[in-house]
Structures are given as C-alpha cells and as structure tokens.
Amino acid sequence: MGFKESEEQLLSKVATNGGHGENSSYFDGWKAHDRDPYHPTQNPEGVIQMGLAENLLGHDLIEEWIRKNPAASICTEEGISQFRAVANFQDYHGLPFFRQGVAKLMEKVRGGRVKFDPDRIVMSGGATGAQETLAFCLADPGDAFLIPVPYYPAFDRDFCWRTRARLLPIHCHSSNNFNITSSALEAAYLNAQKSNITVKGVLITNPSNPLGTTMDERTIRSLLSFANDKRIHLICDEIFSGTVFKPPHFISLSEIVESDPECHRDLVHVVYSLSKDLGLPGFRVGVIYSYNDEVVACARKMSSFGLVSSQTQHMLECMLADEEFTSNYLVENSRRLMERHGMFTDGLRRVGIRCLEGNGGLFCWMDLRSLLKKETLEGELELWRVIVNEVKLNVSPGSSFHCAEPGWFRVCFANMDDATTERALKRIRLFVNGETEEVEEKKKK
C-alpha cells in the first residue's frame, strides 16, 4: 500500500532494531525444518529437527498421572467445583500450593541437599520471562552482564531486547573443555571497565546449554566469590537441573550459597522452569528464585506481565504434591535420558565423531572440526548448510551460540523417538562416509 517506510518510522526503536534475534542462523535451521519436516511415513525424506531442546521422553508418565487424577483438572466432574475459585484467581503471589510444589520439586532435583522457601518463588512467562524480568530488576539500559560463551542464542533477546541491557562474553575454549577460568572472568570484567561499561552481574547456565555439562564446585565457588568481591549479581539459569543423567551429580548454586555463611546472598538469583525437566514448554511455567527480598518484591510486581495460567497452576499443584510421582518421574526421566544419550553418542563414536563429554541437558556438543573445509565461520556455516540441506538434519551451528571456535555443533536428542534417532544416526553415518540416503537406496537397487 506504499506506506512501508513511513510505517516503520511510526514504530519504536525496539520494534525495528532486530533485537528479537530471529535473523540468527539458530532460527534458519528451524525454518528449513518447518518447510520440509520429517515424518516417518508421510515425509521420510524430510528434515529431522535436532535443533530444538525439548524433552519428550517422560510425557507418557505425566499423561498417565493426569488420567488417574481427574480432580487435577477444573473441567472434569471431579474437579469442576474448583472452577470458579481457580478461574478468578489472579493474585501475583500464585496459588500457595503451586509455589510449595515447585519448591519441593526443586529440592528433589537437588537430592534434598538444599531447601527452597516457597515465598521466594516468583512466577514468570517461562524462563524467557524470568530472564527478562531479572534484567529489568538488576540492570539499567546500557549495563552489562558477563556470560560464558558458548551460550543459548535467545539470551540476547531475553536479556537485552526490551531492557537495553548488554551481554559481554567470558571466553571459554575447547582446550579445557570450555570451562570458565578465573583469568577469563577477570579479563571480561576489565574489558568492560576499559570501555566504560558498568558490569552489573554474571549470568551462567548450569547445566550448560549448549555444552550439556554441569559445573564443578570449584568453578561455582569462584564465581560466587568473584560476584561478592566486585559487588555484582550472580544469576544461575538451572532450567536443565533435572536432566542430569550421570555423574558428576548436579551441584546447584543454592547448595554452595547455603554452605557459605560469609557470602552475600542478596547477590544470588536462580532461574527455573518446567519446560525442560517436565517437558511442558507450552504451559509457560517460569520461576525466579531470589535470595534478595527487594528483587523478590520487584519481580513479583513485574510478574503481572507474565503470570502462569491459574488453570495450569492448579493442575501442577496437584501433580507436584504427589511426591511419590515426582520422585519416580525424576529417576525415570534421568534413566531415559542416559539411555538416549548413550545410544546417540555411541552411534556418533562409531563414525569417528566426538562429543564433549556431557552429563546433562537434552543435547550433545558435537565436534565436527575435522569435517570443515576451512576453519572459519564461513567454513562452519558451509558445513551447516550441507547438513541441513543434504543430510537433512537441523543441527545448530556453534557460531549461533557465539562460540569463537568454528566446527562445534549442538545436536538435540530428546525431542524424538528411538526410530527417528536411529534414522538420524544413519544419515550421519552415510554423510561421514561420503554418501547420502538417496545414493544408498540407489546402491541397494
């Protein structure tokens, strides 16, 4: 209609600056998948989605629980008497038993080694909403948080888009398994100071996305100590805490905080969600757990912008109150993840592909450096395009996670069934051997 240019002028900078992050290659692969999605019978040649960190492995357990507990729904005969009270409930404190249930779940995930106070639990619109809310509470426009690379691409949107805060990298290298070193941390902080950027805190993810590893105690302690020394905040995103499937066991920031009476708890904030551990991303259950009373109060007020549906809170408060169920679920969830991880990494190992030694998360950090034509960003993206368009697997290139070393790829394994996993491994095998499924089929004929 010819209004295009002046239309854009009518919108804000936030609306037009690309801060939504969807121009990243992380999302391009999704688009390729959406155009040609794999289906075992309807589209067996399609792109297999290995770029989405979802957990499908435990849904049958939850489904069974729901079937056996009709009163957890406010729509059933058994539950309808709760309908109006629940439908009317919009208090931003959330349903009390919902908060209790989430606190209990978080304790179980940490083997009972730490207690969580339900009154410190604040709801948010998924972990996406939680990260943004914390950024609004802790950072002014232009302020920065330090973040180890590689990191989840959407943090750029969640932490920076509307808040105008910044994320500055802490450089990590494959030479020491991408662990965070004190020198890298100090260097990142100094760099910010040189550029006159105010550092307000550090943002870590444990277990790490995309690495699939948990942080050791020494690293957590040194991060906490760093935050205390510099008087800056420490946010730990623990949304994958319930997906740790083998040793070393998960050590949470909370355990370290509780064990250290000298540390300044006012600086510590944890983000959680039910999207990964319970496989419920559609339900939008995000949690901020802060040891800082003011942050709890502020985040709670902000939660008005992203409360969890009371219908969903009610269902979950019933489910999470069933301690036998949640304990069994967590054990079985870990077991299934371990099996799937084992199956996948074994398959990769057989064709000479190494992954970073992982013990958690829904993905592997795959080392494809030997397959690069050139050890550059372009080389990585060229390889990635081949993998998406010819091998028909959507994997995520390390550059989309801001990884400085070309050739690493995140590949998700928990968002599909066994047969699809086998299919994906077969395609990888053929690719490494210089073949494709088409060629193989022709050979058979």
Next chain:
Amino acid sequence: MARGIGLEAPLSKMANSNAHGEESPYFAGWKAYNENPYDPKENPTGVIQMGLAENQVSFDLLENYLEEHPEAYNWGSGPSSFRENALFQDYHGLQTFRKAMASFMEKIRSGRAKFDPDRIVLTAGATATNELLTFILADPGDALLVPTPYYPGFDRDLRWRTGVSIIPIPCHSSNSFQLTLQSLETAFANAEALNLKVKALLITNPSNPLGISSPRSLLEDILNFINTKKIHLISDEIYSGSVFSSNDFVSVAEIVEDRIHINSKQVHIVYSLSKDLGLPGFRVGALYSYNDKVVKTARRMSSFSRVSSQTQKMLSFMLSDEEFTLKYIKTNRKRLKERHSRIVDELRNSGIDCLKGNAGLFCWVNLGEFLEQKSTEGELKLWKVIVDEVKLNISPGSSCHCSEAGWFRVCFANMSQETLEVALRRLREFAEKIRATKKIS
C-alpha cells in the same frame, strides 16, 4: 540472611522507582479488604470488596458447558494429543484458538466487524498486551495521550518498564466525562509545546471507570485526528462484552474497515477474556492490529508472556461452540444489566447520583455532597471513612486521575446478589447518617 552493610549490589533504577503504582489508594483499599474480608457467615462485619472489576455473574454458564462437554478436558482424542499440547510453544498460538477468539469478538459486535485470526496476537492478559504495544509504538521519553479518568493500572502497564509517559486528557462531569475533539486537540498541542513526542492515543471503550461506551461520532473524530497527526490509536475493548445492549457498542473495528482514507495501520485493539468471560486467572489477552509489522513484532515479543497451551486448548473448544457463545454473550449482558439497574436504583433511593452508564462491571458514583472539602484530600478523607467505617472498598476517583473530586468507582459484578444488597444497605445508612449530621450542625 547474611547482609553485608554497604556491600549489596544496587538494583536497577526501575526496581527502585515506584512507577509500579502500588502505593496508590486503588491498591491500598485491596489491602484493607484482604486484612478483613467480608463473609456472610464467618465475617459479616468485614470489608466488602467493591474495588475489583471482576465478573462473577456468569460462572455457572461456563461450568455447565464444561460438565456437558468432557472433550474440553480430554486434550482432544488421540494418544499423543497431551504431548502435542504440552509441547506447543509456537508464538502464533493455536490456530483453533485464534479462530475461536476472532469469532467471539465478532459475535460481541453482532457481526458488525470481521476479525482475521491471523491478526490476533495472544499475550498473558491485557496487562501484557498494553505494555507490549507501548514498547512497539513508543521509545523511552515518548508519550501516550490517555483521557481521564482512567484505569489506575495503566500507570504501571504503559510507563513502568517502557519509560514512556502518559499525558492525561482531562474530561469533565459537565458533559458526562465524554472525550471531545477539542480536548484532544488541546492536549496534543500542549504536548507539542513541551517538546513531548506523542506516539499514540489510548482509549478504553467501554470506559473503565466510567462504564460508558464511546459514540460513533467521537470514534470517527478520533480516527480522523490520529490520521492527521500520524499517531496510533489503541482501543482497549476488554469490556466490549459487558455493554448491556449490543447495539450501543461501536468498536473502532466497525469504522476502520469502512473508511478507506483512514490509515488503518495506525489502529490497534486490545482484548482479553478476563472481564467478558470472567476468567482473569487464565491470563488470556489479545492484540488485534491492522498493521502487519506490529503483528509480527508483537508476536515475537509475546514470547515473554504467552498463554498456556493447556488454557488455549480448553477455551478453543468452548469458544468454537457457536450456540454456546451466543447464549453466553446474551445471558451475561442481561445479568450485568440487571445488576447495574439494581445498584443504580438503590443509589438513587439513597439520593446518590451515578453517571448514566451503559456498560462495564462498575458504576461511576458521585459522592461529592459528602466531602468536607472539594479536593483530593477531602476525597481521600471520605474514602478512608468508607473503607474503615462503612467497610466498603470502593475506588476514589483521584486514583483514576479524575480531575474532579468526589467521584468513586463502585464495582457490582464481583459478588453475590446478597452481598450486593448488604453493601447497598451500608451505603444508604451511611448517606442517611451524614445528612442527618449535617442537618443537626
């Protein structure tokens, strides 16, 4: 908890500001209620909550529907439908749900406007919609024009995290608080003179707290105005289903499509199921925009506040049922109208005037005669007496930025008929007592 003196890291300026608005008497009254809530049996002398614009008159219709339609609970048929729903996090939202919302919005307008489901962006409540839209239309330091009196929550929703300011357009009882083109022009000119960049006009239609809908002529004037000034129009229509007579409500949607010379790309409608369906807990808000770029951006931004897929699925069943929705809309309107008439009549018998309303879950009541001084202080003093002694939480007009002292918003749809009667009796007795006291003195 360990607290090193002087060693805490500071929070953001935003966290330290009080732009969240919770210090307002609007919220203070809720606290008074929470500390001493009325209950007919357990606490018959407690505070009756009349400061919460909730719609509790039609729950039975929803409950009956659910009892008769167990498929709304079962996540649909098929072995993996729970999984599919639990995994569904596409920010487009369930297509069936968007279609159902579009259809519901059309029915509320008796088919006088059409809504394209692909222009609906879902957000967690209108609170999120208004904030999101402000982020998209305005930069920090820009301004939105909002006629007064207005919903107190706008101070938080439009300003707190966005850094945008509100320029009030005062409206007066002399013309029933109607917004006029004149006052719009004046407010805009004043803003320009102060070098404030106005990016949009936000109207609430039907109005909260006034309980009146905007006449067609005004909406036409507004559309011409925003077209000329090249600013956006946000029409918050969350009470559209509560207009007592369907023919009384004119939505901007009806006019926009007719007028080719109007740049519809500047028009955006906010909706929610919190008031019309009485489901504030479910957090279902929607943005309907005629601007493709706004729709796209809003969709991306809705990642921070999406509607639970469980809730989307259940409501899409309910709202796709045409027979049910038509019946619901009609019955809900009728019940609200009856409540409204009851309260207006009783107030009149007590010699208390209301603004002549045709919509909403509240009345705009004139208690000016009971003020000791005709000022904000006088109004707040009276309000304290009404909360603490009459034990009714009603909302003082000053919390809605009303420019005239003495007006109060009184909600009537968030309680049983019996509780309403108790509240009305308390008000009548209060009025009689004050008048008697004045006669003696």
